[in-house]
Amino acid sequence: MTSFDSASKAYDAIVIGAGHNGLAAAAKLGASGRKVLVLEAANEPGGAMRGREFAPGFRSAGLAHLINRLDPDVTRDLGIRLTSSTAMPTSVLDGDKQPVVLHGAYGDSIDGVSADEAAAFIRMRDKLIFQAGILKRFLRRASPQLGAIGMADLATFASAGFGLIRKGRGEGRDFLRMMLMNVADVADEYLEHDRLKALVAFDATLGIHLGPRSPTSLLGLYYRLTGEVAGRAGGQFIPEGGMSAVAPAFIKAAEKAGVIIRCGTSVGRIVADRGRASGVILADGQEIAAPVIVAAVHPQTAFLQLVDPAESGTGFTRSLRNLRTAGNVAKLDVALDRIPSFLNLRPSDHAGRIVLARSMEQVERAFNPAKYGEFSTDPVMEIVLPSLADASLAPSGACTLSALVQYAPHKLKMGWEASKPLFLKIILDTLERHAPGISKSIVAAHLSTPADIEADYNLPGGHWHHGELQADQLLINRPTGAASGYTTPIEGLYLASAGAHPGGGISGLPGWNAARHILSGARP
Amino acid sequence: MVIPTTLDPTMASPGKHFMSCFVQYCPPKVEGRDWTDADRDAFAETVIKQIAEYSPGFRDRIVHMEVRTPREIENEVGLTEGNIxxxxxxxxxxxxxxxxxxxxxxxSPIDGLYICGSSTHPGGGVMGAPGRNAAAEILRDLKRPNELMSKAHDVI
Known part of the structure; x- marks a missing residue:
């Protein structure tokens, strides 16, 4: 095994998975002078941001179709530059009345509602952004460890507490009252307008197995509002060059830091002996040693597929099996022979985010069937026209449409194979209602259900957050208590994916935090 | 569903029984409007029908029945929206x-006015704790000792 010997001296760390979090971890480790190897099973890096041609001449840039929580500390530190000069409004359509259009960061100004209603929305938004800001302090660092609360944790708690009382007792009281409420009750307290309520209900529950009236559903909206764009909470953008530019930016950062990325290289097993990880064995049998292994894949993949359960322990294995990670959202890519026209929507607003949701009740009723393993027959969705930002995605004059459609439960009672055509028809009929004539311009439509997402991106459950973002799977419980600080029951094995704190979305934080945590320890 | 006469036969005439049911879910409004007598009777029928599925002949044993929707509960004992x-x-x-x-x-915002219902900490159910806690707070305001206070359980 000479290759083993030479390899054992070669790498300080192996990162499994070249998604953006794996690349962020690798870049951070590489920049500190460590020799890092990234292993990616697919033929190209990018993880869930891997693009593909879904119809001849039409490309999709991957699962995500906009950015709303890319962390500025991460991008600054790793030298990632992703900016956009064009604003991205959010339009909420009900297929009938004038659209409600939010401009600026989550509604600095709002068209289509009365001045009073816009003011009420901004009051609610500002309150929620303030409260999200309290929680945000906990996102850029490892979550506190029960039984081992350190000075830095206490400082974070103190600064959160100080931040709370600085604004007066009333704000503190409101935060302690509201934080575990459901988004519907909060929306009802502040708003009258159906579609503004529909928007916050949709944003709070997108990607999460909760309806607006489910307890704690407000956490999803907080999570969204902890994201910022150009210093503004609740903003969103598509970078210059489109979403296809995101993965390359992370890849460039990693390569600049001296990281070696090997694609088409599937890891078969993580080598661990008596609680200590020492390398990986590839699917083809080759063994590569390193003192630090960073799993930037779904926690269930890492611990149920790659690690011998005897090494991690039955309690740990059981808690990972119980991880709630069944996806709720389907991704639709449509190839169109021209730019579609949504009812009453200004041409410039077509470049923004378009939400099809009539009312909070529609979101709630869309959720009901999902509880029983059925898809919504009147679904709600978020639409973006990606080719408007990145012309290379479609032939000249043509257009692509990307939609995240809710709710589409992973385990469908009737099975997705049998049900997918019907669900696709329902979605396309919904599109036709909101953009009359769009059906005739459809060249191809490709629907990825959570079952497809699971298979295409190796995401158990097809859940893009790597597990539900709910109170029982956040902070000290993400993904599970014993692995919540990026460390795992196996020494030398770290978790750095969206399944780790602070969770999913394109933030780069799980990977970057994990790397910082590794670097804070003694160099092995 | 409980049948208290199995423990205390004096609640009903000899040989007869009394049965009480709490039924979920029964919102304070029906599709946004107030309950009507017809709604109440229809809901009662639904409940009786369901019980009869588990207990054949149940319907024929009913001598007298009273149905309280949140509307009746609010009217009779003043519980807002009938929330128990x-x-x-x-x-x-x-x-x-x-x-x-x-x-x-x-x-409360008014000096000398105190609240001690189920709406106060620690909440509803027959436990007496809100009342006892409130009494302790009143004694505190009066600067009187509270060591002679009985346990809520003893009072109830």
Missing amino acids: FQGELTFDQLLFNRPVPGYAQYR
Whole structure:
């Protein structure tokens, strides 16, 4: 095994998975002078941001179709530059009345509602952004460890507490009252307008197995509002060059830091002996040693597929099996022979985010069937026209449409194979209602259900957050208590994916935090 | 569903029984409007039908029946929207948030006026704790000792 010997001296760390979090971890480790190897099973890096041609001449840039929580500390530190000069409004359509259009960061100004209603929305938004800001302090660092609360944790708690009382007792009281409420009750307290309520209900529950009236559903909206764009909470953008530019930016950062990325290289097993990880064995049998292994894949993949359960322990294995990670959202890519026209929507607003949701009740009723393993027959969705930002995605004059459609439960009672055509028809009929004539311009439509997402991106459950973002799977419980600080029951094995704190979305934080945590320890 | 006469036969004539049911879910409004007598009777019929599926012949044994929807509960005992806990027992209305933030200490905005119903901490159910806690707070305001206070359980 000479290759083993030479390899054992070669790498300080192996990162499994070249998604953006794996690349962020690798870049951070590489920049500190460590020799890092990234292993990616697919033929190209990018993880869930891997693009593909879904119809001849039409490309999709991957699962995500906009950015709303890319962390500025991460991008600054790793030298990632992703900016956009064009604003991205959010339009909420009900297929009938004038659209409600939010401009600026989550509604600095709002068209289509009365001045009073816009003011009420901004009051609610500002309150929620303030409260999200309290929680945000906990996102850029490892979550506190029960039984081992350190000075830095206490400082974070103190600064959160100080931040709370600085604004007066009333704000503190409101935060302690509201934080575990459901988004519907909060929306009802502040708003009258159906579609503004529909928007916050949709944003709070997108990607999460909760309806607006489910307890704690407000956490999803907080999570969204902890994201910022150009210093503004609740903003969103598509970078210059489109979403296809995101993965390359992370890849460039990693390569600049001296990281070696090997694609088409599937890891078969993580080598661990008596609680200590020492390398990986590839699917083809080759063994590569390193003192630090960073799993930037779904926690269930890492611990149920790659690690011998005897090494991690039955309690740990059981808690990972119980991880709630069944996806709720389907991704639709449509190839169109021209730019579609949504009812009453200004041409410039077509470049923004378009939400099809009539009312909070529609979101709630869309959720009901999902509880029983059925898809919504009147679904709600978020639409973006990606080719408007990145012309290379479609032939000249043509257009692509990307939609995240809710709710589409992973385990469908009737099975997705049998049900997918019907669900696709329902979605396309919904599109036709909101953009009359769009059906005739459809060249191809490709629907990825959570079952497809699971298979295409190796995401158990097809859940893009790597597990539900709910109170029982956040902070000290993400993904599970014993692995919540990026460390795992196996020494030398770290978790750095969206399944780790602070969770999913394109933030780069799980990977970057994990790397910082590794670097804070003694160099092995 | 409970049949208290199995423990205390004096509640009914000899050989007869009394049965009480709490039925979920019964909102204070029906599709946004107030309950009508017809709604109430229809809902009662649904409940009886369901019980009869588990207990054949049940319907024929009914001598007398009273149905209280949230409307009746509100009218008869003054519980707003017929909520038997005087407010949802959810986090935003528990502990320091019960009944509302800032007034969770049994005191009200009006000096000398105290609150001690189920709407106050620790909430609903027959336990007497809100009343006892409120009494302790009143004694505190009066600067009187509270060591002679009975346990709520003994009073009830």
